[in-house]
Amino acid sequence: MIEPDVEKLLAYVAKEATRYLEWTSTAPVRSPRVDEVAASFDIKLPEDGEGALAPLQEIFDKAREGAVHSAGPRFFGFVIGGATPAALAADWVTSTLDQNVGLDVCGPVASRLEFVVVAWLREMFGLPSSWGGVLVTGATMANFTGLACGRRWWAQQHGRDVDDEGFAGLPGVPVLSSGYLHGSSHKALAMLGIGRNTVRKFARDEAGRLDVDAYGRALEELGGAPAIVIANAGEVNTGDFDPIAEMIDIARQHNTWVHVDGAFGLFGALSPRTAPLLAGTERADSVTSDGHKWLNVPYDCGFAFVRDVSYLAGPFGVSAAYLRAGEDTPNLAFMKPEASQRARAWTVWATLRAYGHSGYRAMIERHLDLAQRIAARVDAAPDLELLAEVKLNIVCFRFRPPEVPEEELNALNERLLDALLADGRVFVTGTLYEDKRALRPALVNWRTQEADVDLLVDVVRELGAKVLAT
Numbered sequence: 003m004i005e006p007d008v009e010k011l012l013a014y015v016a017k018e019a020t021r022y023l024e025w026t027s028t029a030p031v032r033s034p035r036v037d038e039v040a041a042s043f044d045i046k047l048p049e050d051g052e053g054a055l056a057p058l059q060e061i062f063d064k065a066r067e068g069a070v071h072s073a074g075p076r077f078f079g080f081v082i083g084g085a086t087p088a089a090l091a092a093d094w095v096t097s098t099l100d101q102n103v104g105l106d107v108c109g110p111v112a113s114r115l116e117f118v119v120v121a122w123l124r125e126m127f128g129l130p131s132s133w134g135g136v137l138v139t140g141a142t143m144a145n146f147t148g149l150a151c152g153r154r155w156w157a158q159q160h161g162r163d164v165d166d167e168g169f170a171g172l173p174g175v176p177v178l179s180s181g182y183l184h185g186s187s188h189k190a191l192a193m194l195g196i197g198r199n200t201v202r203k204f205a206r207d208e209a210g211r212l213d214v215d216a217y218g219r220a221l222e223e224l225g226g227a228p229a230i231v232i233a234n235a236g237e238v239n240t241g242d243f244d245p246i247a248e249m250i251d252i253a254r255q256h257n258t259w260v261h262v263d264g265a266f267g268l269f270g271a272l273s274p275r276t277a278p279l280l281a282g283t284e285r286a287d288s289v290t291s292d293g294h295k296w297l298n299v300p301y302d303c304g305f306a307f308v309r310d311v312s313y314l315a316g317p318f319g320v321s322a323a324y325l326r327a328g329e330d331t332p333n334l335a336f337m338k339p340e341a342s343q344r345a346r347a348w349t350v351w352a353t354l355r356a357y358g359h360s361g362y363r364a365m366i367e368r369h370l371d372l373a374q375r376i377a378a379r380v381d382a383a384p385d386l387e388l389l390a391e392v393k394l395n396i397v398c399f400r401f402r403p404p405e406v407p408e409e410e411l412n413a414l415n416e417r418l419l420d421a422l423l424a425d426g427r428v429f430v431t432g433t434l435y436e437d438k439r440a441l442r443p444a445l446v447n448w449r450t451q452e453a454d455v456d457l458l459v460d461v462v463r464e465l466g467a468k469v470l471a472t
């Protein structure tokens with residue numbers, strides 16, 4: 003079973019990986035052959051093995067033709083980071099060591115490293131040093147983790163241990179947010195039994211901006227009953243923020259648990275230019291962010307921070323005869339949804355050590371500059387229209403040639419998005435913003451430079467003109 007030639011295989015992967023990353027500098031981000039390549043893997047279960055080199059070669063060959071090359075610099079879709087060299091290499095090491103950090107006894111060094119990394123991240127994001135946190139698979143699970151703590155707190159206010167006893171007999175959990183709430187919070191609320199659609203969103207316009215007065219009134223009307231508030235630090239259409247400080251000021255006059263979703267927006271704390279958007283976050287009870295987005299570590303990696311780390315033991319504690327209780331060192335398996343788990347701390351530690359706080363600040367600020375560069379070019383182009391102020395790293399705009407009437411613009415931009423996907427030189431995803439079909443490139447990848455964003459604007463205008471002509 004053991005491949006005698008591990009060295010040969012790893013050398014092959016190192017060589018091909020380097021070539022692949024080099025190639026993504028200029029190759030199309032997405033090939034039109036995706037479906038065909040994906041289907042080609044669907045072969046009969048091999049009765050006899052062929053050895054390890056053949057499948058690796060096949061994966062590399064086919065990935066080149068069929069994968070979306072989001073590791074490269076011209077992927078602007080959703081909010082997706084790449085992997086810094088330090089993080090990528092550390093990820094290989096992580097697989098080599100293959101530690102299960104759920105229990106300290108299995109992976110003591112890597113498990114304890116997670117506490118170091120959480121402290122580094124807390125410092126970088128300006129969160130109080132008394133807070134705790136855990137690494138999870140992403141911001142969805144981080145939202146789940148933070149809101150699970152909030153649910154525990156909420157039930158305690160009703161004199162109940164919801165994690166031991168469940169919800170039976172308790173009223174519904176009031177959850178309040180703005181229209182900026184991310185879908186993953188709905189999902190987390192569904193997973194928590196609170197209910198996907200029970201959250202009340204106070205929006206004063208179609209974009210979803212918080213209606214502060216209505217939100218304040220709703221808290222008032224609860225008459226002291228406990229509630230969970232979710233503030234959004236970085237909304238995915240435009241990168242805008244809820245007025246977090248104001249939202250928390252109001253929440254604190256009532257009986258609330260405040261959760262902040264900063265999946266990518268929390269990184270705004272690294273630059274003095276955007277840090278004010280996050281003012282007040284340090285007064286929340288739980289905060290979410292992502293590693294695999296703006297930190298540029300490989301999937302999967304998210305961060306859940308909590309003011310009072312003891313809450314984690316409620317939903318996530320485990321007891322079983324074969325697990326030793328009362329150990330001095332905390333076991334991560336008892337602090338988060340996952341039991342057995344990857345040692346995610348290695349990549350985070352390695353990339354922060356490699357590039358430092360200042361290296362990340364510089365990257366974030368370069369992305370802020372690139373977003374402004376796109377916005378300026380959009381403003382200057384007669385056939386493009388900026389739809390929202392650019393506050394962070396997302397630029398929401400549309401193709402709008404002066405001769406096309408408003409009612410035809412959504413269909414035109416829909417066709418443009420399809421044309422961009424088929425063309426593949428850049429990858430950008432769309433949205434519906436205030437009922438307008440829009441493009442919303444996000445700057446997240448550490449490799450992206452001015453030439454890449456200039457190409458983005460050029461390709462949008464070129465394909466826009468083509469789509470308009472047909």
Ligand SMILES: *Cc1c(COP(=O)(O)O)cnc(C)c1O
Nearest residue numbers: 140141142143184186236265292
């Ligand atoms: C991406 C994102 C999430 C979900 O993150 P995953 O890492 O995909 O689970 C949650 N909230 C916001 C604001 C996001 O941008």
